[in-house]
Amino acid sequence: MLKSPAGVRTGQVEVPLIDLTAQLATIRDAVDEAITRVVESQRFVLGRPVEELEERIADLVGVGHAVGCASGTDALLLPLRLLGEGGAGDVVVPAFTFFATAGAVHNAGLRPVFCDVSEDTFNVTAETVDEAWTTDTVGVIPVHLFGQMAPVEEITARARERGAWVLEDAAQAIGTVREHGGRTLRAGGVGDAGAFSFFPTKNLGAFGEGGIVTTDDASLAGRLREYRIHGGIQMYRHDVVGTNSRLHTLQAAVLLAKLPWLEQWNEARARNAQRYLDGLAGLPDVVLPTTLPGNRHIYNQFTLRVTNRDGLRRHLDEHGVGSGVYYPVPLHLQPCFRDRGHREGDFPVSERLSETVLSLPIFPELTGEQIDTVIHRIREFHGAA
Numbered sequence: 001m002l003k004s005p006a007g008v009r010t011g012q013v014e015v016p017l018i019d020l021t022a023q024l025a026t027i028r029d030a031v032d033e034a035i036t037r038v039v040e041s042q043r044f045v046l047g048r049p050v051e052e053l054e055e056r057i058a059d060l061v062g063v064g065h066a067v068g069c070a071s072g073t074d075a076l077l078l079p080l081r082l083l084g085e086g087g088a089g090d091v092v093v094p095a096f097t098f099f100a101t102a103g104a105v106h107n108a109g110l111r112p113v114f115c116d117v118s119e120d121t122f123n124v125t126a127e128t129v130d131e132a133w134t135t136d137t138v139g140v141i142p143v144h145l146f147g148q149m150a151p152v153e154e155i156t157a158r159a160r161e162r163g164a165w166v167l168e169d170a171a172q173a174i175g176t177v178r179e180h181g182g183r184t185l186r187a188g189g190v191g192d193a194g195a196f197s198f199f200p201t202k203n204l205g206a207f208g209e210g211g212i213v214t215t216d217d218a219s220l221a222g223r224l225r226e227y228r229i230h231g232g233i234q235m236y237r238h239d240v241v242g243t244n245s246r247l248h249t250l251q252a253a254v255l256l257a258k259l260p261w262l263e264q265w266n267e268a269r270a271r272n273a274q275r276y277l278d279g280l281a282g283l284p285d286v287v288l289p290t291t292l293p294g295n296r297h298i299y300n301q302f303t304l305r306v307t308n309r310d311g312l313r314r315h316l317d318e319h320g321v322g323s324g325v326y327y328p329v330p331l332h333l334q335p336c337f338r339d340r341g342h343r344e345g346d347f348p349v350s351e352r353l354s355e356t357v358l359s360l361p362i363f364p365e366l367t368g369e370q371i372d373t374v375i376h377r378i379r380e381f382h383g384a385a
């Protein structure tokens, strides 16, 4: 029997939904050293580690600029404030995503307009975005949900024809790509800007909060740098009213120490996913996640669609297997967006997904035995063990 890091119950392999202590063992020395260097410098705000991380992330995404900020939510909010230029307007966002995508639009003084998603990929398509388009639409936020890209090149081409901008929500998609039309498109590098999160459970996680905005637009990057320090690069001169949203130097140092591992972690997630795909094939009540041709999938989540989702979740829980529901309520039915006047049935795919999705443990350090345990429990629940 495996002695899993989360602890042992007799006769049972425990499989937590996520276990960050397993990753810590890999990176401990490098991270300890990086933290010590920042502590000894006593320079905790911006500085060289932040600049270096910005350069590395810009390279990874294939754009000219990256600007660190306090969280993934701020990596959406800050460019929205600047792209929206303080004015009003509608921004098309998926109904099926993490709340921050729409919350940031609202907090930037813009109006989130919801669209449905594809049942196969969980992502928006050019068609679902088109259906939601209003005469007041000024921008779109395609989300690269769970670790594979939405068809952002098509969405961006259509948006530009209409004079609108595109902000990619790439919080769950750091390092992923899409081969399309003979080109390699990188998450966060196709639209006007991309937003990434370093929340600990993302594929590249900090020891706390952090985020970064990517863009090829030098003027937008400059304005973001100004905006994150109260709208003034020069001390005590404020050209615009900004805010305080900086990436902590300690977090940048931790992220720099972890970055060399990102590619291996993303590959390990994909290997784990393949083991699930093989082991769970052919179950009549389980729909496995699909990857679009040309897409790389880095599985921030491995998400099934299951008829009796809540029953399966209980069964897994009773047998020491963690799982998660991302996301149980589509955004158009959230109480805070009541004034949009939506009702059940408006976005049927998003609603069906919220009732059927179940995410399984997929973190890179999972063992084969742990994955096989999860597979066994799911097959057992469906009478196919």
Ligand SMILES: *Cc1c(COP(=O)(O)O)cnc(C)c1O
Residues within 6 Å of the ligand: 071, 072, 073, 074, 097, 098, 100, 101, 143, 169, 171, 172, 197, 198, 199, 209, 210, 211
């Ligand atoms: C995590 C996440 C965010 C927000 O990131 P934070 O760092 O938690 O603020 C935004 N959008 C999506 C899709 C996310 O998964």
